[in-house]
Amino acid sequence: ATYYNDNTFIYHNGNLVKAKDARIDLYSQTMHYGYGVFEGIRSYKTIHGTTAIFKPEEHYDRLRKSAQALNLPYNWSNEELIDATYAVLRRNDLQDAYIRPLIYGPANMSFNPNEESNITIQAWAMQPFLGDKLLRVHISEFQRPNPKAFHMQAKACGHYVNSILASQDAKAKGYDEALLKDLNGNIAEGPGANFFMEKNGQLITPAAGHILTGITRATVLQLCAALNIDVEERPIHPDELLTADSAFFCGTAAEVIGIQQIDNTTLPMPWAESLGAQVQQAYKKLVVAQPIHTKATVVA
Ligand code: PMP
Structure with missing residues (x-):
């Protein structure tokens, strides 16, 4: 599967950056222990021809609750993340897409809580497959x-x-x-x-x-x-x-x-x-x- 190419942008801690240049810390608690949270969201090309994220508030509410349930710091508003998600879609020319926000921890090989979290929002083309299958x-x-x-x-x-x-x-x-x-x-x-x-x-x-x-x-x-x-x-x-x-x-x-x-x-x-x-x-x-x-x- 191809999720990105040399021209794909992702949202990473407040900025749109090239996916190929983004770096995560290999000492992240998330990498070693699976201690992170994510969302799976879809956007669709609507009957108006526009791009609409389906139920964005619900997904970002759940992302916050997931982070809170795991004691991961979470300081983002739904508004800024929904806005960032649309920016990712626009930058990559995506309409029918799957969107994957991820909250991951900094370098921390202990089981202790973190002072801060990181966020990425990645997206790739995904056609609706509602159908006969x-x-x-x-x-x-x-x-x-x-x-x-x-x-x-x-x-x-x-x-x-x-x-x-x-x-x-x-x-x-x-x-x-x-x-x-x-x-x-x-x-x-x-x-x-x-x-x-x-x-x-x-x-x-x-x-x-x-x-x-x-x-x-x-x-x-x-x-x-x-x-x-x-x-x-x-x-x-x-x-x-x-x-x-x-x-x-x-x-x-x-x-x-x-x-x-x-x-x-x-x-x-x-x-x-x-x-x-x-x-x-x-x-x-x-x-x-x-x-x-x-x-x-x-x-x-
Ligand atoms: N159960 C599990 C275990 C899941 O991972 C998902 C996908 N998030 C669902 C159910 C369906 O949830 P949703 O409709 O919010 O995508």
């Missing part, structure tokens, strides 16, 4: 982390070792993606997406507690309310998946993507007839109907 998923042997050992609501770098292990294992076994259980054996989420199943005209999704309750999940719940689709948030026992009519993942990168098969079980309902397909269509419309960002941007 359906996934074959594998219920992973890797559990989601214990919520008493980690702050599950924080998007902490180190948590993603678990996601990578599960995803690589599922792919090695011939599936597209993993579906992870929580420590009680209930269905939790994908490595980077939340899970919904459909049964008897209702959607069911795992409740908060053992999952990262995503921004897309919240959007899906709002869309369901508008579409009069009933959703229950409760534990899902893996045996229930055998009787599901349909299912999908949702997340910023994944958007809303249908699931065709879970291990050996093929879900019986054609995707086009599912509630998930209705949600997918509504989501697809929503992300390209965002208002124009009007603030004049000045980033050095």
